[in-house]
């Protein structure tokens with residue numbers, strides 16, 4: 001492994017940033033990590049000033065969408081120690097995504113050394129206090145310039161960071177998909193592939209026009225089973241039972257999702273991982289047993305959903321006193337900010 005080359009900036013731009021006004025993902029920290037795949041190996045790991053890239057216009061990422069990414073967060077506790085949440089899972093997942101897109105896997109030592117050195121350089125960008133974090137975006141793109149429609153021989157792995165406040169997605173009401181699909185069996189739905197997002201923008205914009213913020217994707221074959229929100233996994237609470245769809249090659253294996261399932265078990269909340277049909281949820285809405293719907297994902301942690309629509313049927317969810325959404329958000333945050341015991345070893349301390 002070649003040595004990590006670090007060139008710190010001479011002056012931080014942190015004083016130009018208003019930490020009280022941080023729209024998600026608009027401001028980036030001083031440095032970025034990059035590493036190139038060339039001649040069959042990853043090389044030249046570098047931390048340098050956050051800056052635009054120069055790429056050949058024929059780079060395959062632009063034409064064939066060979067690109068995958070991850071989303072994770074760093075948190076600071078009251079002693080100024082920095083923690084990541086289950087980062088090994090992000091590492092494994094980016095390689096699983098890369099593998100599906102015929103991209104080379106990234107070495108674990110490069111990933112953790114690059115990430116931790118970058119976070120130590122950016123420690124002033126990680127603010128203490130509830131809701132504050134540094135959002136971390138690792139990604140890989142095919143940089144080789146050549147238009148043949150085949151996997152590239154050259155790639156760039158990068159990590160960029162964006163300071164984040166508590167992410168409030170606003171009021172979220174959703175449409176259950178009846179026509180469009182996000183993913184299909186045998187496809188790339190389980191991968192954090194850039195193109196999965198591009199494919200959702202248009203149907204989501206149609207939902208916006210009707211006053212709904214997001215689409216809950218259903219299975220592409222029958223549109224009868226509820227799968228995920230496309231940036232979040234999805235949970236339904238019927239009476240006191242939590243239900244979420246099993247992961248498959250159409251659904252992303254969310255780290256927040258599996259943490260919620262574990263926390264439900266730890267706290268004696270009944271949780272069922274099984275197919276959930278649109279009919280079941282509509283029936284539960286009609287008979288009053290549907291108590292909550294919420295999404296889970298790194299950015300928002302837990303995002304309550306206030307209502308849904310499916311063909312002509314519209315439903316507003318009740319306001320729950322003891323909401324599971326609130327409980328899981330609080331419990332996850334307490335682990336993330338090192339305020340409570342971490343019995344599953346989910347916290348990863350970034351060593352100084």
Ligand SMILES: *Cc1c(COP(=O)(O)O)cnc(C)c1O
Pocket residue numbers: 071192228229230231232233252253254255256257296297298299
């Ligand atoms: C990232 C992502 C999620 C959430 O995963 P987390 O690991 O919990 O952040 C859910 N669905 C899709 C499609 C995603 O890309």
